[in-house]
Amino acid sequence: xxxxxxxxxxxxxPSKGVTQxxxxxxxxxxxxxxxxxxxxxxxxxxxxxxxxxxxxxxSGQVITDAIIARIEALLASPQGRExxxxxxxxxxGSAGPLDLGRGWVTNSPNIAFPVVEITEPLRERFGxxxxxxxxxxxxxxxxxxxxxxxxxxxxxxxxxxxxIGGGAVVNGRLLLGVSGNAGEVGHLSVDTHYNxxxxxxxxxxxxxxxxxxxxxxxFAAWREEAxxxxxxxxxxxxxxxxxxxxAEDPVALAFMEALGQVNARGVSNIIVAYNPxxxxxxxxxxxxxxxxxxxxxxxxxxxxLTLPRIVVSGLAGxxxxxxxxxxxxxxxxxxxx
Numbered sequence: 308x309x310x311x312x313x314x315x316x317x318x319x320x321p322s323k324g325v326t327q328x329x330x331x332x333x334x335x336x337x338x339x340x341x342x343x344x345x346x347x348x349x350x351x352x353x354x355x356x357x358x359x360x361x362x363x364x365x366s367g368q369v370i371t372d373a374i375i376a377r378i379e380a381l382l383a384s385p386q387g388r389e390x391x392x393x394x395x396x397x398x399x400g401s402a403g404p405l406d407l408g409r410g411w412v413t414n415s416p417n418i419a420f421p422v423v424e425i426t427e428p429l430r431e432r433f434g435x436x437x438x439x440x441x442x443x444x445x446x447x448x449x450x451x452x453x454x455x456x457x458x459x460x461x462x463x464x465x466x467x468x469x470x471i472g473g474g475a476v477v478n479g480r481l482l483l484g485v486s487g488n489a490g491e492v493g494h495l496s497v498d499t500h501y502n503x504x505x506x507x508x509x510x511x512x513x514x515x516x517x518x519x520x521x522x523x524x525x526f527a528a529w530r531e532e533a534x535x536x537x538x539x540x541x542x543x544x545x546x547x548x549x550x551x552x553x554a555e556d557p558v559a560l561a562f563m564e565a566l567g568q569v570n571a572r573g574v575s576n577i578i579v580a581y582n583p584x585x586x587x588x589x590x591x592x593x594x595x596x597x598x599x600x601x602x603x604x605x606x607x608x609x610x611x612l613t614l615p616r617i618v619v620s621g622l623a624g625x626x627x628x629x630x631x632x633x634x635x636x637x638x639x640x641x642x643x644x
Contacts, residue, residue: 328347328348328349328393329347329348329393329394329395329396329636330345330346330347330348330353330390330393330394330395331345331346331347331348331394331395331396331397331398331631331632331635331636332344332345332378332381332382332394332396332397332398332433332435333345333346333397333398333399333400333628333629333631333632333635334374334377334378334397334398334399334400334401334628334631335400335401335442335445335625335627335628335631336360336370336374336399336400336401336402336412336418336423336425336442337360337401337402337417337442337468337469337627338360338402338415338417338418338468338469338470338520339359339360339468339469339519340357340358340359340360341357341358341359341360341361341370341373341374341377342355342356342357342624342625342627342628343355343356343357343374343377343378343380343381343628344356344381344625344628344632345381345386345387345390345394346628346629346632347390347393348636350452350453350629350632350633352625352628352629353386353390354381354384354386354387355625355628356377356380356381358373358377360373360418360419361373361419362419363419364420366420366422367412367418367420367421367422367423367424368424369420370418370420370423371423371424371425371428371429374399374425374429375428375429375432378397378429378433382394394435395435395436395636395639396435396436396437396438396635396636396638396639397429397430397433397435397436397437397438397635398437398438398440398445398631398632398633398634398635398636399425399426399429399437399438399439399440399631400440400441400442400444400445400446400627400628400630400631400634401415401423401425401439401440401441401442402415402417402418402441402442402469402470402472403415403441403442403443403472403487403488403491404486404488404491405439405440405441405486405487405488406486407439407486407487409424409426410424410425410426410427410437410439411423411424411425412425416470416505416506416507416508416514417469417470417506417520425437425439426439436635436638436639437635438631438634438635438638438639440487440630440631440634441472441474441487441488441490442466442472442627442631443464443465443466443472443473443474443490443627444474444481444483444487444489444490444630444634445474445626445627445628445629445630445631445633445634446464446466446472446474446587446589446620446626446627446630447462447463447464447473447474447475447476447481447490447587447626447630448474448476448481448629448630448633448634449622449625449626449627449628449629449630449631449633450462450464450587450589450620450622450626450630451476452629452630452633453622453629454587454620454621454622454626454629455585455587455618455620455621455622456476456585456587459476459583459584459585460476460478460479460584461476461477461478461581461582461583461584461585462475462476462583462584462585462586462587463475463476463490463492463577463581463583463585463586463587464586464587464589464620464626465492465573465574465577465586465587465588465589465590465593466588466589466590466593466627467517467518467519467588467589467590467591467592467593467600468518468519468589468590468591468592469518469519469520470493470506470514470518470520471492471493471513471514471517471518471573471590472490472491472492472493473490473491473492473493473577474490474630475489475490475577475580475581475583477581477582477583492513492573492576492577493505493512493513493514493518494507494509494512494513494514495512495513495572495573495576495577496511496512496513497511497512497513497516497517497569497572497573497576498511498516498569498572499511501516501525501528501529501532503515503516503521503524503525503528505521506520506521513569513570513572513573516566516569517566517569517570517573517592518592519545519546519590519591519592520545522545522548522549522566522592523542523543523544523545523548525565525566525569526542526548526562527542529562529565530542530558530562533561535558538558539551539556539558540556540558540559545592546591546595548562549592549595549596549599552596552599553596553599563599563603564603566603567600567602567603567604567605567606567607568607570600570603570604570607571604571605571606571607571608571609572607574586574604574608574617575608575609575611578608578609578611578612578614578615579609579611579612582612583615584615584616585615585616585617585618586615586616586617586618587618587619587620587626588600588601588617588618588619588620589619589620589622589624589626590624591624593619593620594619594620594623594624597619598619601617601619605617
């Protein structure tokens, strides 16, 4: 199987072959959902589970415990028992920021606890090496391995989910940054008019306007300024706002123009920063309403550089899982050389 190398020092990602089939336990820890899977080294998902990410408890240990429980359920499944001898590594893609030195999630605006310990508890419980990467950086690897960016050397992955995250490969290089947190595109500044507060506590960030969590906040501010008194849909839910736009509600459609301008500022910044040939959109807002997002955003994107291809992921929300598996396989292989 051809493998694209992932190197922490951001070196070029050359091609390499894997001589035997191995299996990875993959974890995707998001602000809303916790997903786990068994994935083999040809990108086949052998088993999959999903549950809600815990938001209550005395500490982040409740999330660590939930991850362990989900992995144990995978291993106890028929598929898990069948491949037990082939499992080589655990790959975790998590909402950030991350402290890669400690293997922790730290102060994430979309995780309910200030610290969630990942690598050491999983290593101790399962006796396997653990590779931790930001979930959106995992997403771009998943798209390059098995998705819409398989032939691209310059791609940016953007997830429109509870928050907004991103991952970039430039000239075949995965960009990680000094602490593994390069690509936090949700915290690009996109507005100085409404000055809405993002979950990180700062104002004007893309995530604070266009993520599933904060679309209703933006709608409320926009509606107040527009002096719109009556709304015929549930304006406290991003899903309901988008569904109203799909049903051609005039208020929802007018708001989509304002949201499209904000999304265009975020995407325009991505284009000039990374100069990709493809941008892959993922996350629930893209999966269910990507056509609306793109239609209302595209006219407002700056044309300073050539407009890249903008597509919705076809991996059904599993790009971060696939990318976490890919990263773990590659990290393990690099360490064995």
